[in-house]
Amino acid sequence: MSSGLAARVRKKLMECGERRGEIERAALIIRAGGLVAFPTETVYGLGANALNERAVALIYEAKGRPSDNPIIVHVSNIAMVEEMAELNSEARLLMEEFWPGPLSLVLKAKLTVPVKTRGGLATVAVRMPDNALALALIEAAGVPIAAPSANISGRPSPTDAHAVKQDLGDSVAVVLDGGATKVGLESTVLDVSGERLLLLRPGGISEEEIEKVLGVEILPARSEEEKKRSPGTRYRHYAPNVPLLLVKEDEEFWPEVEASGKKWAWLGVNEPRSAPYRKILFADEAEYARELFRALRILEKSGAEIIIAEPPNEKGIGTALKDRLTRAAENC
Ligand code: TXA
Numbered sequence: 001m002s003s004g005l006a007a008r009v010r011k012k013l014m015e016c017g018e019r020r021g022e023i024e025r026a027a028l029i030i031r032a033g034g035l036v037a038f039p040t041e042t043v044y045g046l047g048a049n050a051l052n053e054r055a056v057a058l059i060y061e062a063k064g065r066p067s068d069n070p071i072i073v074h075v076s077n078i079a080m081v082e083e084m085a086e087l088n089s090e091a092r093l094l095m096e097e098f099w100p101g102p103l104s105l106v107l108k109a110k111l112t113v114p115v116k117t118r119g120g121l122a123t124v125a126v127r128m129p130d131n132a133l134a135l136a137l138i139e140a141a142g143v144p145i146a147a148p149s150a151n152i153s154g155r156p157s158p159t160d161a162h163a164v165k166q167d168l169g170d171s172v173a174v175v176l177d178g179g180a181t182k183v184g185l186e187s188t189v190l191d192v193s194g195e196r197l198l199l200l201r202p203g204g205i206s207e208e209e210i211e212k213v214l215g216v217e218i219l220p221a222r223s224e225e226e227k228k229r230s231p232g233t234r235y236r237h238y239a240p241n242v243p244l245l246l247v248k249e250d251e252e253f254w255p256e257v258e259a260s261g262k263k264w265a266w267l268g269v270n271e272p273r274s275a276p277y278r279k280i281l282f283a284d285e286a287e288y289a290r291e292l293f294r295a296l297r298i299l300e301k302s303g304a305e306i307i308i309a310e311p312p313n314e315k316g317i318g319t320a321l322k323d324r325l326t327r328a329a330e331n332c
């Protein structure tokens, strides 16, 4: 591993010394083929040994996840990636620049990665989480950990241990509690396995940041073949149990909503134009992104009948935020 990245990981690992016992027990469960939920800097993950097909099958079962939706594999060093995938120069550059951090790279898979982990694809997505507990768990387990977000498929992702337990209850024996996650939206998924770079999901690292490092422009997926490379986008996602409406900038929707007599809740950075039944206001867009999933879980229990969300600016994390809000709205 290059010295900069290795040093960053070593420093992170020193942060959770006093939780050794708990981490060792969780690592034992992973090695024995069981499931452990753990925090990352983005959202909580539901982890299993990525190289153990039966263990990975338990993840699909617990989440009710479609079997053709591949799972991101979490690593704590580059050697783990080299065991599982073909690395190219772009991937190495991005890892050195953004890892540990919220960037998942889709690479050509080697046969060591079970078909289940890859959802049947010839590629595998890998990332190194920027979270001390997550890194320590992977190190202690000694194997790469496959982990989707630790929610029931289709629900908002969990950003604290309570949300994990709310969704998964008894199907996960151990939840490592690392408090609230720091980014709050999932990682960026970038496919670097083909001729052209493809952004499959906007997330914690922006398109502009990636372009700056590589000196090339990332173009949207064009052909049907390119669009198919992102299986996750086919499914219902991020949806609370209460319908969500993402308004456009100047839309006059209050009179209509009020006339309907429905109890409406407001989500945004600015005050709504009239009084809602409930509102959650964020200090800025970063907080809106960080707290979105928690806010959705709070509002669906508030008695509100519809959630109205203010549109974010599409810059930096705002692009990922807009993506999640749009998909939550589409799915209601
Ligand atoms: O921040 C995150 O990425 C979190 C934490 C736990 O690391 N994980 C997460 O996983 O969001 P999940 O399963 O909820 O979303 C993974 C996304 C899905 O849309 C999936 O289709 C896509 O990544 N994906 C995984 N492997 C892929 C591959 N080989 N090719 C294309 N897309 C892939």
Ligand code: MG
Pocket (backbone or CB within 6 Å): 148, 149, 157
């Ligand atoms: Mg998910």
